[in-house]
Amino acid sequence: MADDTPPAAPASETKDWRDTVFLPKTDFPMKAGLPQKEPAILERWQKLGLYQRLREQRADRPKFILHDGPPYANGDMHIGHALNHILKDMVVRTQTLLGKNAPYVPGWDCHGLPIEWKVEEEYRKKKRNKDEVPAEEFRAECRAYAQGWVNTQREQLKRLGINGDWDKPYLTMDFAAEATIVAELMKFAETGQLYRGAKPVMWSPVEKTALAEAEVEYEDVVSTQIDVAFEIVEAPLLPELVGAHAVIWTTTPWTIPVNQALAYGPEVEYVLARFDDMAEGPRTLLVARDLLESFGARIGHPVVVKIGDAAGTVTVLAAFTGDKLAGAVARHPMHALGDFFARPRPLLAGAFVTTDAGTGLVHMAPDHGEDDFALCKANGIEPVFAVDAAGMYRADWAWLGGQGSVINKKFVASDGPICADLREAGALVAASDDFKHSYPHSWRSKAKVIFRCTPQWFIAVDKPIQSPSRLREGLGEGVSADAAVSTSPPPTPPASGRGEEGDTLRNRAMAAIAATRFVPEKGRNRIGAMVEGRPDWVISRQRAWGVPIALFVDRRTGLPLVDAQVNARIVAAFRESGVDAWSEAAMPALLGPERDPADYERVTDILDVWFDSGCTHAFVLESGRWPELSWPADLYLEGSDQHRGWFQSSLLESCGTRGRAPYDAVLTHGFTMDAKGMKMSKSLGNTINPLDLMRDYGADILRLWALSVDFTEDHRIGKEILAGVADQYRKLRNTFRYLLGALDGFEEAERLPVGEWPELERYMLHLVHALDKQLKTAIEAFDFNGYVRLLTDFANEDLSAFFFDIRKDSLYCDAAGDVKRRAYRTMLDVLFHAMTRWAAPVLVFTAEEVWQARFPGEDTSVHFLDWPELPAEAGEDVSARWLAVRGLRERVTEAIEPLRREKVVRSSLEAEVTVTEAPLPEAELAEAFIVAKVSAGDTVTVSRTDYHKCGRCWRLLPEVAEDNGLCARCESVVGEEVAA
Known part of the structure; x- marks a missing residue:
């Protein structure tokens, strides 16, 4: 029949046959009404105990462990949260559908600066000083703030239909978690990977703490660039340089007051050029030959490059390679200030010096640059710590003491105090406020960060890892004679075979990356490049809300105390009282009667929150609190930014303590852009709130969108896109409605053996078998948009537009016992059982509604079901013929x-x-x-x-x-x- 229902018979016709036609019958509505229906279905699942029932039913099944990366407990769920958790739920549900025990324990990251910052904001509104509030009280407020957002986000994520252990999530601020984090830190101390040193680290003067690379974002800025002349006072290999000026170029003028040396490239060719028409009169300047022209343009002078020739106001006097600068010494432009500034500034050979920009000479401030620090350290030059935590020069500093902040644009501008003093000293060759470049900012405060040398705690990435006993033998002093391995359970033997003593953390991590599956594959190169080139991991923060670096440092040796009994007492105290256990008053009890507290310093820094989250595999997968979990995880799934964040911190923590990654596979998704492909931003007004979407469309529409896009790349969302998704949903819903109506009254007695089916039904069974294999392949590849596309294309093209269209005539008009009609309804029953199961991980609410419409029951759910069992293949022999028919x-x-x-x-x-x-x-x-x-x-x-x-x-x-x-x-x- 061409249509679902015949029209009324014309008046001229005497017989109306409509009552003799077998029309589909169902109460399943075409209008979904998801925003109203979904909360009731959620409530039903809650009463049913869906998650726990699944755990009980599948306790003996093979496990699939997806370990949830903890979102931050700060603010409402955004579209990125929604996408991420829908993907995780899809993984868990598809693995469950395949017959596995796939638990999902959600978690939250609860410590750290963003939460502390919010609590401080409330203090500032009330004109309270955080430093005057007892630490325990302040931490309690941070804990309450985090718990409030955990509760809020939990309800929002549950509304998405995410099936998990919401009654018992993991929180990094749980006392047991904090105790495990401390125990994991102790493992690094016990194997010699942990050390305290003064190195330049990313520092936020606004937040007054060190930052990890993952806490930094880069934005384009316009900075002041200056060229500064340093007078050469010694040059053993080229005496003619004495009296000339070596010129450096920098975009951080505030580092000039902390300069201690200059660097040159040994193989770089330099020229000595006389500039006659300078404001101060003729000057002889030293710059790299390749940069002479751009330097001349920058300071407004024409340049020639032939020795002895003159053109305009510039003459090149000599050319030589940088190795001739060995032993040369310059003096600081502000040398007249005496003391620090009067010290000689040696010229040092630096392999990092290039001729990409500037002058080919680099000024060295070991307090404020990694290359600077390393080169100066190698030549006996130590940092001076002139810039304080707020970015001010310390009060006793001879030049600009007590002034700053160094990230203040006016302070460092070409007319600011630094340039003014250099100009007065005759050292400012050029200055302008127009240099555009990318610069690091704190992702939280959005303020510029600086490199600042401060004493910090680091985990070494290139130091050979030792056993605790070997460490005691090698160090002796400062390490307890009764020190033993960690108080935590022994680690699982490394499957990679690269966890042996003597490996470095970097080697272990690179081997683990090679052994891990990455989806998409490009993730391997991304994290690999980061780990291969990363510096030591700075794990200390100078804040209050976090897990303390619970170490005692021997005042005589400067080494951390490693003592199994002390460690056990510390861990037990944290398990009992959390971070408040780490106090000055607790020192005697923690150290024990055999140690004098006066001999030890209690570390007061807290741990980088990335170390916290990097330990989640230990206190979630290994703790035993969730017996359904196991270590390592089969999968970690997060956004692509986590290659430098949680993926990497988890990798480093696990490789340092267990010799392998805590995961076997890593799945990465991109970011959600607006309909035009622009990054979402509140300032642009283009953000899309998933809570609003669920109120307007329902969660299933949002889920269908998330699983229809190519989430491995950046992707889009907007009104037109959602309208298309809603139409896609409507067609799927119509397919289920037709199946329900067409199967009205179907009973087992009507079922027809496959061997008696007509060719069309056997051909459709062949297509279902093919689809079955394709969907399993898509699940294995985590190709969820492929999964959804296969499902929707089959429903629209193979069923609605083909099979249903042809067989409606038989359904409506054949006799109830007709073989063709019985075969069709039998095949529809096969399709119903397959399609509802296949759709269940995607449309979690709708699939339940469909299942209950046919098989109602208080104790039943489509989500208890396994992958469909299909009748044996029976249509391969007719496939070619029916392809031709189509x-x-x-x-x-x-x-x-x-x-x-x-x-x-x-x-x-x-x-x-x-x-x-x-x-x-x-x-x-x-x-x-x-x-x-x-x-x-x-x-x-x-x-x-x-x-x-x-x-x-x-x-x-x-x-x-x-x-x-x-x-x-x-x-x-x-x-x-x-x-x-």
Whole structure:
């Protein structure tokens, strides 16, 4: 039949056959009403205990462990949260569907600066000074703030249909978690990987703490650039340089007051050039030959490069390679200030010096640069710690003491105090406020950060890892004689084989990266490049809300105390009282009676929150609190920014303590952009709130969007995109509605063995088997947009537009016991059981609604079901023939369409067609094409038939004597009904 229901019979017709047609019947509504229905379904799952019931049912099944990366407990869920958790839920549900025990324990990151910052903001509003509040009280407020947002986000994520252990999530601020974090830190101390040293680190003068690379974002800025002249006072290999000036170029003028040396490239070619027309008179300047022209342009002078030649106001006097500068010494422009500034500034060979920009000479401030620090350290030059935590020069500093802040644009500008003093000293060769470049900022405060040398705690990445016993033998002093391995359970033997003593953390991590599966594969290169080039891990922060670096340092040796009994007492204290256990008053009890507290310094820094989250595998997967979990995880799944964040901190922590990664695979998703491909920003007004989307559309629409995009890349969301997703959903819902209606009253007695099915049903079974394999492949590849596309294309193209379309006539008009109709309804039952299961991980609410519409029960759920078991393959032999039929059907449909537009025919039922090939008997082709007649010919042609229309099935057939009469089939069916 061409339509679902026949129209009313014309008045001239005496018989209405509608009551004899078997129309689909279902209470399942076409209008979804998801925003209203979904909360009730959530409540039902809660009463059912869906998550725990699944754990009980699958306790003996093979495990699949996805370890949840902790979102930060600060603010409402945003679209990134929604995408991330929908993807995680899809992983867990598909693995569950495949028959595994796939638990999901959600968690939250609860310590750190953002929470502390928010609590401090409230203090500032009330004019309270944080430093005057007892530490325990302040931490309690931070804990309460974090818990509040955990509770809020938990309800928001549950609304998405995420199935997890919401009653028992993990929190990094749980006392047991804090104790485990401390125990993990002790493992690094016990194996010699932990040390305290003064190195330049990313420092936020606004937040007054060190930052990790993962806490830094880069933005384009316009900075002041200056060229500064340092007078050369000694040059053993080139005496003619004495009295000349070595010129450096920098975009951080504030580092000049902390300069201690200059660096040159040993293989770089330098020139000594006389600039005659300078404000101060003729000057002889030393710069790299390759940069002479750009330098001259920057200071406004033409330049020639031939020795001895002169043009305009510049003459090149000599050229030589940098190695001739060995032993040369300059003096600081502010040398007249005496003391620090009067010390000689040696010229040092630096392999990092290039001629990409500047002058080919680099000023060295070991307090404020990694290369600077390393080169100066190698030459016996130590940092001076002139810039304090707030970015001010310390009060006793001879130049600009007590002034700053060094990130203040006015302070460092070309007319600011630094440049003014250099200009007065005759050392400022050039200055401008127009240099555009990328610069690091704190992701929280959005303020510029600086490199600042301060005493910090580091985990070494290139130092050979030792066993605790070997460490005691090698160090002796400062390490307890009774020190032993960690108080935590022994680590699982490394599967990579790269956890041996003597490995470095970097080597272990690189080996673990090679052994890990990355989806997409490019993630391997991304994290690999970061780990391969990363510096030592700075793990200390100078804040209050976090896990303390719970170490005692021997005042005589400066080494951390490693003592199993002390460690055990510390861990036990944290397990009992959390971070408040680490106090000055607790020192005697923690050290024990055999140690004098006066001999030890209690470290007061806290741990980098990335170390906290890097330990989650230990206190979640290994703790035993969630017995359904196990270590290592099968999968970590987060955004691509976590290659430098949680993926990496977890990798380093686990490789340092267990010799391998805590995961076997890493799945990465991109970021959600607006409809135009722009990054979402509150300032741009283009953010999309998932809470609003769920109120307007429902969670299933949001889930369908998340699982339809190529999430491995950056992707888009907007009104038009969501409208398309809603239409996609409507078609899927209509498919389920049809299945429910068409299966009304279906019972086992009606089921027909596959061997008795017609070819079309066997062909459809073949397609279902093929789809079954494709969906499993998509799950294995975590190709969820491919999974959804396969499902929707099958529903729209293979079912609605083909199979359902052809067989509606049989469903509506054949006798109840007809073999074709029984085969069709049997196949629909197979489709129902397969499609509801396959759709359940995507449309979690709708699939439940569909299942309950057919199999209602208080104790049942579609989410308890396993992957569908299909009848044995039975249509492969007819697949080629039906592919040909479908191709021919498309050509026939295209040929009919012009006649429909011209109203020669109102529907395909009125058409007669000729075809050039006949994969099936002509009568079966007519049924497949939904036309009146098919015959053979030289071309595909269409004409209007002269047959009359059956008043019951609407087919135009030769045996119908007049319109509204009955065809032979319908006469038989109606006769049977009358007889019955």
